[in-house]
Amino acid sequence: MVSIANSSLNTRTHYDVAIIGAGMSGLAAGIRLAHFGKAVCIFERHNAVGGLNGFYSIAGRKYDVGLHAMTNFVRPGVKGTPLTKLLRQLRIEREEFALCEQRQSRVAFGPRGETSLRFTNDFAVLEQEVAQRFPAEADGFRRLVAAVRTFDDVSLDAKPVSARSIVREHLRDPLLEDMLFCPLMYYGSATEQDMEFGQFVIMFKALFLEGFARPFEGVRQVLRVLLDKYRAAGGERRMKCGVQRISRRADGVNVLRLDSGEEITAAHVISSIGAPETERLMANEVGREQAAPAATPGRLSFVETISVLKPQPADLGWGDDTIIFFNDSPRFDYARPGDPVDPRSGVICIPNNFEYGSGKTLSEGLVRVTCLANYDYWAGLNEETYRAEKQRWYRTVQASAQRFLPPLTAPTAFDRAVVATDMFTPRTITKFTGHLQGAIYGAPVKQRQGRTALPNVYLCGTDQGFLGIVGAMLSGISMANYHILQKG
Template structure:
């Protein structure tokens, strides 16, 4: 009998496991795949290492800061700042037609940029920043408020509104067209007021530290161990039935699989899509991402932006595209352009630079392709995505020496999220409770997104629901 069984060895599941093992719980993390991390993981291909998921850590406050999600994460899991070797961004950009806003980890930079590009909005922008609540936790009240309505009450220029929403939606909105005010406030603060950074050796360092700490505390991790169903009796999970047929028992179960995915595991007939309020249905927003390894550091080509959020028209359309990929907007990330040595990412084969381009994608299109068509479409859209990106960067395509690409079906394979929805369901279960008294959710569908958000979610739900006795 375990105290807690955790479904999923992503960031939130591992963080919850550490927190519970600290208090001598008998805890086991179950992972269907052969490795940890979900989509925020890494792999090796043709003797090169690739990160997936992670572009940057958000909430990067300076070393020694006592407040904020990163400080809470380090404190609750008993890590130090140096354990993650975080390098800050060099500087990022929001690029719209004829407009640009640069920002870095100094909030004053964006304030100055708004005043330069939109002088009549300078005071309005300052009032918006002041109105953003200084809190760490989402609330039901803020979840019901439209961020577009609140922002429009402060900022009048529609292009500036779209430019502010573009990065926040790409990095954390499961809802089409809009965000709830609470999520907008958290994402605004995490990106614009705190900042972006990256561990020197990428996501693998975070995962390595989480697993090492978890196992050192006696936590059990079982890879290649999928959950077939949750057997329900008398309003409780009575047994966790594995794909192998083995049945595990625990006082409680904490699932990071997602709301709809967790409900589907329950064998009591609980509807996967729950009628409101609040209505809960799977998310629909997914991505394609291309990864290009270059034979040169991007800075040698004159490109020093860490991340460029681009949109080629004045209105930013955050919705499922009708085409296989939406080439009008996207995110360009260069992992080289953080504040560390230029040769630190040299892979030993002459590859010195990486350009990653992420765009919205249509899951149904990619899922309906046969195997041969899928491969040919990946080649076609790889070229199209990069052609779209080089409108906003130097043309790096002649310097590419290796490539890879993922699609919405890749996301489904490694996360299990319906429709390849990276940010899960639009409606979040902020308190993590379900219809069963000993089943709880953490991670994306609890309410926080990104690596820091996922870890904080695991910590918070472990504290709230699993450390009662």
């Protein structure tokens, strides 16, 4: 039963479901619930949707915040995968996302990427590369892939097991082991050095067995589709309207206190802002209700440099690779660095190098480089030092990354090509998404059933445990289905 305080939109005071956060998971949960006639409203603290996968403008240029690539790409006709499931559940035609496939990606290890494994959206390419570079491991790799394919990664009751220990049952060469872990960790591990096997399987399928794609217009295309579906289904959204506190009335109804001081009520709340962040909102209630494990914020955060180039990357000889995962150290060290940034490993993404179709190219060149970074360092700087440090580390990160790209014809060719740069740090992530410690992949321990200390408050998104853009949307869908729609 919905009480309406005012007949105009977005002024109800009670909803069936209040969703906190208009990122990918919150939007997907909202669409699903609105389709089934629930009175639903999404509350978002910022003035833009997308969260970790939004976009922003500087000097008239639009930059994507997160999107390197949409993972989990499969071609039309392949059934039963995360992408097809989410399209069906959100009633989206696959043409609406207008996804264009990657050209090729690489894992490049060694001081200049001497050992390299190529992969594309055709898994046979990676199988061949492993067989060629690591012939003694070919059988073990096949057994590992069989174990990945048969593992039930969507189970909400799976017990945590070390992925390194399972991978070592099949592979003996630590170099190959690290080369497989590097992309999976960079694109979705909230834990240092090792992953939970269920997360490893999700990411292995998302990156290697399925693949990468991107809409020509980047994340804006995806967000536009989601917002249109949500609006058309009757969902409401309140922007610049953060939630400060959740409490529970004696009759079980949740009361949300908003940044404006206003209070609204909801029978159910789905929070996409993270487990520790949601616990903070409920701090006054925890202890009165059933115990839920206290969530610890994650430690892993990143810097990302963005270089806008006048020429196309192909003009610099960088036209082949869509994404390169690099590492120059004897062992891949996925951990919060002691230094401000760890430039020894990282991810290079060249958004121009997707197959956009004949004659279609992005108007400018783009090179993004992501490296691990130390939140405490960046959060503690004064404004002036912060700006200077961004410039210093921009240069260090570029120099490190360029070792893994084809050599330039002239050493200054890149600097001459750059027309604009930007860089975000762990501090930027916390500022714009509220994630504690700038932890992009959230808390190390995931709450697969999405439960919290309050019975009608659930988690979706990063801390429920399905990661990436597709994973986040599926998480929103699963939690809406599991906690609300299946229970009537």
